[in-house]
Amino acid sequence: MTGPGSARPPRAWEGDMGKASRKKRKQRAQGAARAVSAEAAAGDGPQALGDAALGRLLRSNEPGKLSLAGAYAFGYGALGIAQQEGTTPYWYQEMDPLDTLFLGTVWPKSFSDEFEFANARDAWLRLLRGTVHGKGILRFFREAVAASEDLGLPVDDGRLMLALIGRLETAGLDQRRLPRRLLPGPALQDCRAVFGPSPDLPLPDPPVDAKQRVKRFWKGRDDKRWADDTPQAVLRDGLHRFHDDELPVREESGLLLAALYAALLTKPGELLEDMGEHASAWASSLDEASPLVPVLDILIVAPELEMSVSETLGRLFAVPAFTEPIPSEALLWTSSPGLALPRLAFELGIPQVSALDGVITPDLLDWVGMRTRMHLSAVARGQSDDLEDTESADGSDSTPQESDDRWAKRREAVRDTVREKIRKKSGGATPSLRRFDRPVERIWNADGSSVVRISTDSPHGQELKEALAGQRVAFREKFGRDPGPGDPLFFDPDADEPTRLTWEYIDNMLLDMTERAAEMGIEPAFLHAWRELGYVVTEQNRSTFTTAEVLAFSRAVARHWQAGK
Structure with a gap:
């Protein structure tokens, strides 16, 4: 990320390549994609047709001269190369067809991480909207969803992703080339979603009563925040939370953006060490036309310009959006692979999308985004050895208490590290991250998994306990046995077998x-x-x-x- 007055760093996926290098990489893509496809393409079914189309598209397209079908073929080839060479980035596991299409538009270039990839993907898709190629994206999307329904496969299943290639060719998406000016390299030059605020970003002058406003800002705190939907209120809440944990919120302007993000989008299990990176990705992801962007830009550049917390807050009060409702589009996490396709589906009125992790419906979009960013961050930290908190090292099921204890130790170890860093920097006491007792509490693990705990020490908790006991009785009466570990406690009363509602x-x-x-x-x-x-x-x-x-x-x-x- 760059700030005013600094040079914009190049991205790995920008720039041109020599003709010989392009030819060599294209040959590698063909070989790797065919090697990955060979097993799935056996026979004459949809996968075999997709494999045949893959060869044709790789021969008739080349980097910089791509149709949508060709771009998808190159993206599929890029996944094949990574798998064959054992260089697969950890976040490739979340890729779906729309991600693969975008990956192919920049191939053989690559991305530094999933945040750069997803923000660039969304910026590119926004750019194509309203153009004839935007209509092509919609056709591509509808082919992917139709293939999922016709084949009974999740949209991110490898067999479907191969079969889709043949459908794209049949749909005519191999006929029109994407203009070079609309490819991500040229099209996203100086794009805020990728490069951050402009180096020449003008900052507003604080209002004349900025000092008084800042004082009132620190004094205000309302625990009943149902209607407090302004950046000012959410930021204040986040800063109070950080202050309660003894973080130096009045001294470090770099904590402001993280505090806004933490109060708005995080689950309790999200680790402090991830919040800065996640906050920056979220802040960069919004459309430049969003009224929230001027607020976020100030929060991004403040630490780079060594602005004090008071000065930063003063300048925020000069932006109308700071005291207006947060736009709805800012309430969702989008900076991860696997999120653009279901989001587009729901915008078009499609009620659900089948993915490898389960069926995604509109009510789950926030949860899927949260789970994806936390899961990928855990993998990036090297914690992929036991991310499924229901299975132990020997393959046997672990108890929820064992899983909780294991994740609690991991969370505490990271928090100890963060506390020590802050203690040394601030010269203050080590922060203690407190928990509050509630009748119903969901304990979140750092990979996005969670467990619900119900305290029976309150009337509400006792009511829930009795309701759950009643469900066990109903289950026993319906099926003649107690519910097992894999049975839904809330089941379809009309089904002959235990079936989740x-x-x-x-x-x-x-x-x-x-x-x-x-x-x-x-x-x-x-x-x-x-x-x-x-x-x-x-x-x-x-x-x-x-x-x-x-x-x-x-x-x-x-x-x-x-x-x-």
Whole structure:
């Protein structure tokens, strides 16, 4: 990331190559892709047709002269090279067809990490919208989703990704070349999502009453934040959290962006050592047209310009967006592979996307983003040896307590390191990251997995305990046995075998409740918001959600309430 007055660093995927080098790499891509495809392409099914199309597209396209189908073929070839040579970046495991398409547009260049890749991908997709090639992206997307449905395979399954190549050729996506000016290298020159704020970024002058505003900012703190959806309120909350953990928030302007991100998007298990990098990726990911960008740009450049915390806050008060509601597009994490395709699906009204990790629905998009960034960060730290917290080293199932203890030790070790670094830098006491006892608490692990704990020391906790006990009785009466480790406790009452409740079942139940909302004494807008987002926020469970999730739910309630007036 660069700041004002500094030179923009080159990206690994920029620049041209010599003709001989391109030819050599193209030959390697053909060989590697065929080697990876050989097993899946046996026979004359969709995979075999895809393998044949792969060869044709690799011969008829070359870097810089690509159709959409050709770009996807080169992206598939790039995955093949990485797999064959054993150089696969850890984040390739999350790639789906839309990611693979984008990867092919820059091949044989590469990306430094998943954040640079995903932010560049999203910026490129935004650039193509409204063009004839944007329509081509939509056709590509629809072919990928249709292939998933026709073959009964997840969109990121290797067999589907190979079969898709043949479908793209049949759909005519090999006919039109992408203009060079629309390829990521030329098109994303000086793009904020990739390079950060412009080196010539003008910073606003603080208002005349900046000192008074900053004083009021530090004094204000409201624990009832349902309506506090401004960057000012969320940042203040994040800084108070960091202050409670004895971080030097009044001295280090570099903590401001991390504090805003932490209060808005993080789960409790997200490690402090990851927050700076994640915050920077999130802040860079937004469309340059977003009203929040001027706020984020100040937070990005402040530490580079060695601005004090007070000066930074003063300049923030000169930006109207600092005291206006946070835009809805900023409430989702997008800076990881595997997120653009389902997001596009939901924008187009497609209700769900099948992926290797499970079916993704709109209500899960925030969770999938959270899980992906935390999981990949854990892998990057070398913690991939036991990321599935339900399986031990000998292959036997571990208990939730054993998993909790293992992750707790890892979290504490990282926190000790962070505390020590801050203690040395600030000369203050070592921060203690406190936990608060709640009736219902979700304990998040650093890889995005979690476990729910229910305290029975409160009336609400006791009610939940009794409800769960009632479900066990219902399960025993329905199936004649106690639920096992893999059985759903909340099951479909009409199924002959233990079957997890589908979202369709729950949605129909909520729809029935909305029709009887008045007699039940429930605000219909509350139920409509539940149906729209797939989750419900109450005073009792609010602590299990991020601020972004709470804001999304409260806004949905307000929108449905206004529509029902």
